[in-house]
Every structure is written in C-alpha cells, then in structure tokens.
Amino acid sequence: MDNFYHDHKLEEGAWYDFTIVKITSLDDERFFVLQTPINTRMLLPVLPYLDYAFKEGQTIRCKVDKVSCTGKIYLEPEHPYYQIGKSYLFPLVEVCEVPDLYHQPFKLMVLRDRLNHLIYLPLWVDR
Numbered sequence: 001m002d003n004f005y006h007d008h009k010l011e012e013g014a015w016y017d018f019t020i021v022k023i024t025s026l027d028d029e030r031f032f033v034l035q036t037p038i039n040t041r042m043l044l045p046v047l048p049y050l051d052y053a054f055k056e057g058q059t060i061r062c063k064v065d066k067v068s069c070t071g072k073i074y075l076e077p078e079h080p081y082y083q084i085g086k087s088y089l090f091p092l093v094e095v096c097e098v099p100d101l102y103h104q105p106f107k108l109m110v111l112r113d114r115l116n117h118l119i120y121l122p123l124w125v126d127r
Helices: 004-008 047-052
Strands: 015-026 029-035 041-045 059-067 073-077 092-099 105-112 118-123
Touching (some): 015 041, 029 047, 041 047
Antiparallel strands (some): 015 059, 059 073, 092 105
16 A cells, blocks of 8 residues: 655655745644655645744755654754754753652753754753
C-alpha cells in the first residue's frame, strides 16, 4: 500500500530545499504550502515559525526529522541564526529553583535566544 511518504521520496534525516508557494488556511490554522524538490506539495504550520520571517516565493532548507509509521513527514526548517553542531552564548535571564517530579528542588538557568525565546536549562550537581 502506498502512502504519503512514498509519493514524496524524502529520506529521514536528510536536508532538502523547499519553495514556499503560498500560505493557506485549513480549519482555522495557517500553513505554508511547500513545493518539494520533486515538485510535490506539503504543508508546514505557520505558527511555530512566525519569527523566521518566511515569505511566499522564498526557498527554505528543511530537515526531514521523522517519517511516521503511517507515512506522515515531519519537517524542521533550518534556524535563521543557529546551526546544528555549533556553540553559542546566550544572555542569562535568571536562575530559579523549581520542584522536580519527586517534589525535590532543582535549579534552572533561564536564557534568552536571538528570537526572544526563553530557554530553560536544568542545573544539577553529581552527588
């Protein structure tokens, strides 16, 4: 039985260039309509990537993060500022203490990235 994945022939873990054809709405959710390298089309939700400033006609590079057992393809666009495998410095917002699953306190470092997102980094000490 053929599925969506077989129609697109994209390999999990590989990077591909996609062209944003347009933005469309389905069931009150907005999507980028992407043209794949083999001229098929896929949808990518707009909301998680609002800060990426994508535009119609733009070519974006995406990694095929996962192909589910039903053939659904999950894409992750390349970040506009950060690259995989590189190290970056982030400004420290605060260090806070929160309870873990066992109600024991542990510390989190809160950092801010270039898109103004907060990053919560757990701190722990080997005992």
